[in-house]
Amino acid sequence: MLSMFKGLVGSKSITIEDMQPALDKLRDHLIAKNVATDISQKLCASVAAKLEGKVLGTFDTIAATVKTTLNDSLVQILSPKRRIDILRDCLEAKRNNRPYVMTFCGVNGVGKSTNLAKICFWLIENNFNVLIAACDTFRAGAVEQLRTHTRHLNALHPKEKHGGREMVELYEKGYGKDAAGIAMEAIRYAKEAGIDVVLVDTAGRMQDNEPLMRALAKLIKINEPDLVLFVGEALVGNEAVDQLVKFNQALADHSSMENPHVIDGIVLTKFDTIDDKVGAAISMTYITGQPIVFVGTGQTYTDLKALNARAVVHALMK
Amino acid sequence: MVLADLGRKITTALHSLSKATIINEEVLDAMLKDISVALLEADCNIRLVKQLRENVKAVIDFDEMAGGLNKRRMIQTAVFKELVKLVDSGVKPYQPVKGRPNVIMFVGLQGSGKTTTCTKLAYHYQKKNWKSCLVCADTFRAGAYDQIKQNATKARIPFYGSYTEVDPVVIAQEGVEMFKKEGFEFIIVDTSGRHKQEESLFEEMLAVANAVNPDNIIFVMDATIGQACEAQARAFKEKVNVGSVIITKLDGHAKGGGALSAVAATKSPIIFIGTGEHIDDLEPFKTKPFISKLLGMGDIEGLIDK
Numbered sequence A: 001m002l003s004m005f006k007g008l009v010g011s012k013s014i015t016i017e018d019m020q021p022a023l024d025k026l027r028d029h030l031i032a033k034n035v036a037t038d039i040s041q042k043l044c045a046s047v048a049a050k051l052e053g054k055v056l057g058t059f060d061t062i063a064a065t066v067k068t069t070l071n072d073s074l075v076q077i078l079s080p081k082r083r084i085d086i087l088r089d090c091l092e093a094k095r096n097n098r099p100y101v102m103t104f105c106g107v108n109g110v111g112k113s114t115n116l117a118k119i120c121f122w123l124i125e126n127n128f129n130v131l132i133a134a135c136d137t138f139r140a141g142a143v144e145q146l147r148t149h150t151r152h153l154n155a156l157h158p159k160e161k162h163g164g165r166e167m168v169e170l171y172e173k174g175y176g177k178d179a180a181g182i183a184m185e186a187i188r189y190a191k192e193a194g195i196d197v198v199l200v201d202t203a204g205r206m207q208d209n210e211p212l213m214r215a216l217a218k219l220i221k222i223n224e225p226d227l228v229l230f231v232g233e234a235l236v237g238n239e240a241v242d243q244l245v246k247f248n249q250a251l252a253d254h255s256s257m258e259n260p261h262v263i264d265g266i267v268l269t270k271f272d273t274i275d276d277k278v279g280a281a282i283s284m285t286y287i288t289g290q291p292i293v294f295v296g297t298g299q300t301y302t303d304l305k306a307l308n309a310r311a312v313v314h315a316l317m318k
Numbered sequence B: 001m002v003l004a005d006l007g008r009k010i011t012t013a014l015h016s017l018s019k020a021t022i023i024n025e026e027v028l029d030a031m032l033k034d035i036s037v038a039l040l041e042a043d044c045n046i047r048l049v050k051q052l053r054e055n056v057k058a059v060i061d062f063d064e065m066a067g068g069l070n071k072r073r074m075i076q077t078a079v080f081k082e083l084v085k086l087v088d089s090g091v092k093p094y095q096p097v098k099g100r101p102n103v104i105m106f107v108g109l110q111g112s113g114k115t116t117t118c119t120k121l122a123y124h125y126q127k128k129n130w131k132s133c134l135v136c137a138d139t140f141r142a143g144a145y146d147q148i149k150q151n152a153t154k155a156r157i158p159f160y161g162s163y164t165e166v167d168p169v170v171i172a173q174e175g176v177e178m179f180k181k182e183g184f185e186f187i188i189v190d191t192s193g194r195h196k197q198e199e200s201l202f203e204e205m206l207a208v209a210n211a212v213n214p215d216n217i218i219f220v221m222d223a224t225i226g227q228a229c230e231a232q233a234r235a236f237k238e239k240v241n242v243g244s245v246i247i248t249k250l251d252g253h254a255k256g257g258g259a260l261s262a263v264a265a266t267k268s269p270i271i272f273i274g275t276g277e278h279i280d281d282l283e284p285f286k287t288k289p290f291i292s293k294l295l296g297m298g299d300i301e302g303l304i305d306k
């Protein structure tokens, strides 16, 4: 009988042992929701550290307290510490008579080119005109993919609706050429032509592929884009950690600058394919501390959303 | 080698048995915990991992067992068996038959590597003197036809597709028919990426399958996938008759364990793995030799079949 009352009365302070069963359960829960194993572990450890020695309120149970604490830290992880306001920054660049430049990078097939096209659509809807720089000069069909999007986007927003101004143009030099050089030419062209925004598409690359990572670092170093976006898919598991760590590392290592330009933000794609297994959002923000700027939720131009941290945490804790 | 990280961690865990002076429940639990963590870090499905743990525990009865050596062997064998079960569907893969048309349809999630792998596979058979060819039944993805066209042209593989026809069923049917008439032996049909949440895309896949009546449907899965793999793989299998799996992007760091759950979910064997973006980055896959290599063992077949 007495032991039954202990948890309720709450005169005793909480020990790690008290919390362990609840923590183990939550860790497995996070893993099942596709949070990286190591990060699930760390999150639970930080909850334990926060609660150890605290005295429970009269009606609190350990399991519920552990859960609320974890919930709060998850919301915090997903809440951006820094706001990226692309439209404002585009306007600012325009006032300074230069194009705003965004670079998209990431591993193969995650949705760089498609979400670049969606972001292009969003910019056009906000009345900016755009130059797409086809700097994936490797993968078969990469240039034609962007040309098709350019055509579709111009059909949706014809010149006539924009005072005779063409809203999207493609800058391409075919295949096999140096990506960094094409990006540079494209940016110069945009500046001369008075184009507002340049979106630089890059080839997919594995984070361990040293020559390709070096080439990406070079592209970013010599072109100094305003924004470097890492595109990652919500499907990715533990690999998310390694991808982000190594992309950041490569950008830092190969830049030979004092303040290297690393990843500024994340585009989380294929969010429509994972049901409630939303853990990749946590893994990616936990590792970089950078915000998820866009969420891709489908294959059409309007399938681009802002992250709702509370909704994601709700799905995660369910 | 792929999954080397996982192999090393499991081997280390197994070695803990040889180091322990007595083998009791505690030692077994510790070892199983290490193996579970290793599998989870490699993205294996958490339910399958829990099952593996329970299955091993179920066959080890400490009260009934005699000497230490025997215990070690029994535990190791149980772990091997369970690991093989994870990767081995127990189903024999479809064997294409020379001298007649074999129609192979590719399906999978968006961006998993279908189109790239189609060309690799056609090339693989072409090098072995099969008359192989490609049909592009992806009318959705921007630039899909150009992608196949450029890949196939470079590898001198005949291809069929259209810039104007929007119905993938029509293209698939026409392409397969044409190549059959021309006496091709290995006819690969590439399709758009899709996911279970969009019913219309799954219906389209079924319609293409019904139209070309493939001898084998290959499910292409990306090695970086995490816990969402199982539900997707199972949904594909429930819609069409998936018969084989190819895991892509196993070059570099990829952990690949998530994709392994596609094997359990589709009850289909892995037949090839993709290890790069180039046309010859494709390796045939055989389960048991793979596991023995993974665990640094000689012949595990002997161990397991007892």
Ligand SMILES: Nc1nc2c(ncn2[C@@H]2O[C@H](COP(=O)(O)OP(=O)(O)OP(=O)(O)O)[C@@H](O)[C@H]2O)c(=O)[nH]1
Pocket: A106, A107, A108, A109, A110, A111, A112, A113, A114, A115, A136, A139, A142, A202, A203, A204, A205, A269, A270, A271, A272, A273, A295, A296, A297, A298, A299, A303, B110, B111, B141, B193, B195
């Ligand atoms: N369901 C879904 N599919 C998406 C989303 N974003 C992109 N895709 C699909 O993912 C596939 C790959 O997209 P791409 O944009 O070509 O990917 P990428 O990263 O540019 O690929 P590479 O350049 O080859 O590395 C395409 O079939 C897209 O339609 C999304 O948010 N949801």
Ligand SMILES: Nc1nc2c(ncn2[C@@H]2O[C@H](COP(=O)(O)OP(=O)(O)OP(=O)(O)O)[C@@H](O)[C@H]2O)c(=O)[nH]1
Pocket: A108, A109, A139, A204, A206, B108, B109, B110, B111, B112, B113, B114, B115, B116, B117, B138, B141, B144, B191, B192, B193, B194, B248, B249, B250, B251, B273, B274, B275, B276, B277, B281
């Ligand atoms: N590193 C590496 N990249 C690969 C491998 N297989 C495919 N890729 C790359 O993955 C990306 C996507 O490949 P695709 O063949 O276009 O994928 P898909 O499944 O046809 O895509 P959708 O048709 O849009 O669904 C491309 O950049 C390929 O070069 C592989 O084994 N290793």
Ligand SMILES: [Mg+2]
Pocket: A112, A113, A114, A136, A142, A201, A202, A203, A204
């Ligand atoms: Mg691309």
Ligand SMILES: [Mg+2]
Pocket: B114, B115, B116, B138, B141, B144, B190, B191, B192, B193
């Ligand atoms: Mg494709």
